[in-house]
Amino acid sequence: MAGITLNSVTKSYGGNAVINDLNLDINDGEFLTLVGPSGCGKSTTLRIIAGLENQTGGDVAIDDKNVNNIRPSLRDLAMVFQSYALYPHLTVRNNLMTPLRLRDLTFWERFPILGYLVPGRSKKITSIEAEIQKVAETLKIEPLLARKPGQLSGGQRQRVALGRAMVRNPAAFLMDEPLSNLDASLRVHMRAELSSLHKKLKTTFVYVTHDQAEALTMSDRIAVMMDGDLLQLGTPEEVYKNPNDIRVAEFIGSPKMNILKGTCDEKGQVTSAGIKIDAQIDPLNAGAISIGFRPEHIEIVQKASNKTLSGKLSYKENLGSDVFLHLSLDGSDDSFIVRAQPNEGNTQKIGDILHFTPIKGSALVFDSKGQGVTLLKSKTSGKRK
Amino acid sequence: MYSQTNWLGEFFKHSLLLAGAIVVLLPFYLMLSYSFKSPSEIEANKGGFFGTQEIMTDNRCIKAGNPEEECLMRPIVYNYTAAFKEAPLVRYMLNGIFVTVSIFVIQVIIALPCAYALSKLRFWGRNVVFGMVIFCLLIPVHAIALPLYIMLAKVGLTNTYAALIIPWTISVFGIFLMRQFFMTVPDDLIDAARMDGMGEFSIVWQVMLPTAIPALLAFGIFSVVAHWNDYYWPRIVVTGNKDLMTPPLGLRMFKSDMDGNEYGPMMAATTVIVLPLVIIFLLAQRRFIEGITMTGMK
Structure with a gap:
């Protein structure tokens, strides 16, 4: 030993x-x-x-x-x-x-x-x-x-x-x-x-x-x-x-984590594709950022709203216990993968337009260099370790 | 169903192969046939393959002063007994075995570590060394025979077994063949042996050697056939001492000793000399072909 x-x-x-x-x-x-x-x-x-x-x-x-x-x-x-x-x-x-x-x-x-x-x-x-x-x-x-x-x-x-x-x-x-x-x-x-x-x-x-x-x-x-x-x-x-690097985030976990391009404004509010993501970060990171969502942290919702994104269902991966829905978003080649329960996922048809929203507090934010950034809850912030 | 052209093609291919086979086998056929026949049958070209095997008289036997009844025998018996009587054929065969086996064993002892180093160890100048090995493959033996002879003569080794063996102990062909084979042995196996505590020499003899048996057999056949049949080199270095003669050299004895027609005993001796090789080849045939295809040689 x-x-x-x-x-x-x-x-x-x-x-x-x-x-x-x-x-x-x-x-x-x-x-x-x-x-x-x-x-x-x-x-x-x-x-x-x-x-x-x-x-x-x-x-x-x-x-x-x-x-x-x-x-x-x-x-x-x-x-x-x-x-x-x-x-x-x-x-x-x-x-x-x-x-x-x-x-x-x-x-x-x-x-x-x-x-x-x-x-x-x-x-x-x-x-x-x-x-x-x-x-x-x-x-x-x-x-x-x-x-x-x-x-x-x-x-x-x-x-x-x-x-x-x-x-x-x-x-x-x-x-x-x-x-x-x-x-x-x-x-x-x-x-x-x-x-x-x-x-x-x-x-x-x-x-x-x-x-x-x-x-x-x-x-x-x-x-x-x-x-x-x-x-x-x-x-x-x-x-x-808590992956501290976007490469780690993408490598660990299957299916792969979904990454969206986004921006951070001067107040630290994160937005992507025109919707406000439920995440606050240190305003020092203002500018272009990336936001990651794991497939299990996305919810399919019935109605579109200012908190939802939508995409066309292009492929269904049925594993029995879970169904992974591959959605193609407008203006993006990568598909966005969402985990759904079998009873929910199996009713969707290829070609349907689905609306979805990230579950609160689940987003992972990475700065322009791909380093992980902690979400702000109180006033403390910094690099995730 | 085969079409007409296909059938023709097959026919053509097989006739070509058959012709080739006849060219290769005919000398062997003659050799075997002559070794069975009496001198008169050989001269008149009669008696088919096996001869009539009529009782004949041995002229030499009578010349030696024996009564005629003792000199009557069948041609086949005459030829084969004469082969062993007129020249020390057994001695030649033993010489041949000793020389070829010694050459092969020393070749392996030298080639395996060289091949291992060239395929699995990283050292400065490795590619240059390997290039030199390949270059040496291109040098014909005859080109360096004279300098080799002079060197051996200066050391006083002519007319010894050493002269027959030493020049062949470093086989670049063997090094090349084994190196090509070792390239296919996974590095993991060697690393595992190192982790287990083997040194580099143990790896060569305890790990590489056992995995290389097929390649070694193929190389063995190349080596043994080449040196068993070699006439050129023994002819150069064995000048006086008949005790050192190898089988092909021994065949000359029949030629020079001959008074009159002695093809029968000569062919009998040739048959005896060729036989071991044919038997070895038949036994190791599959391995031999594996060995050739494995390295893409020849």
Whole structure:
């Protein structure tokens, strides 16, 4: 068990910066997810923590011990790869055994044939076998131990890859999109399983994914990265409710948040498309702004008024429990997505003109640079954090 | 239903292939046929493929002063016993096995780490080195044979096994082939091995080698066939010592020892020499073709 600290880590490939000045404190025993679109530097960050990649600048510390010059295998971390990366020529048992053999046996004990002659070897092998048995039981892969990876399904390989990481009892687990090669239902199932595994092991998990749903469901904290920057670090609730950057707001949440262009007048009143939005911000932000609404924060109303917007229903997405209505607004190419209850949504027809209004206090306001701006309730204001 | 033109096209394709097959197989047919026949049958071109197998007398046997009854035998028996009697064929075959296996093993020991470095490690000048590997593929052996011979002669290695083996131990073709194969091995696998605590050498031998077995087999066939059949190089470096002769070199013995027509025993010896290769090829055929298509070579 260990906390991991990244101190102004940078990484560039031949002048191309991939990570800019990253500071990150991962607590002991925490499930932290690095999430972001592909190419944002999240996998590189993980590889830097693992030691598979050297950072261009900055420090990595595990348990307050600087590990900049320590080899990956000596950092006491275990990694689970997207492609599982099991040794194809070894059985599952030997796959699980490899990290332990390399850690616990000496060079001569690992030597083919001669190794059997080294005293004390059989005792070590017995304890390794016991370790493997324990992990195999936890992951329910005992029947697979004699098979080779090629004979396993995707989900089974995933478990074996997890097992190979677990046998070492590492200080922290690093996971690089471990679920993205699984089919949808298995992925949802494995999310729950990973969460419960984390609770059982009480070890630090650093999890990299591009799937915001995985990030929201499993993490203690989420770190949203984009273009090499850490944009926001917080609990799933915080990141969802209070995104501090318009890019975070658009990335987290499915379907995507609706963004409207708007203006802020000298009194701090926000208006968009000619209607006054129920949001007051610091008048310092007067000028062009963006306003975000989550699909679930919009209400369909019967009658148009000076507080409603309207759009033509262009597409319905029926998920059974919810219906997402895609509305095309006048003068905008993007569709505006509204969540409706099934009984309400199913009665609407494609081509209908619908009127809608944001639910009070639900708007998120971003300044012209895309930074989040707090809504004014009392006289205090400032950047959201 | 096939149309007329389609049928014609198929016919044309197959006749072409058949013609090609005949050109390739005819020498083998003759070799096998001659190894069965008596000298008179070979000379008169009679007896079909297998010959009549009439009892014949061995002239040499009589010259050696044996009574006539002991020198009567069937041509097939005569040819094959003569093949083994007149030249130490077994010795040549063992030489051939020793040389080709040594070459292949050392080639692998050298090529695998090189290929690993060229495909998976990032270092300054990697592309230049790889360019040089490709460049070396273009150099024909015959062009450098003389300097190689002089070097070996200066070191005093001519007429040794070392002279037969050392020049071939660094195979740029092997390095190239294995490098192309290693490019397809996912980086994750190597990273996983590093996380597990393997060093770079362990990765080469414990991770890359087992995954590269198909490619190695293909390379093995290229290498073994080339050096088993090589006549040119052994002819240059083995000048006096008959004990070092490899099978193709040994075949010369029949030519020079010959008084009169000895095609039968010579073809029998050739058959014996070719046989191991044919058997290996048939056994590894599928892998061999996989290996070629895999790299898009040849």
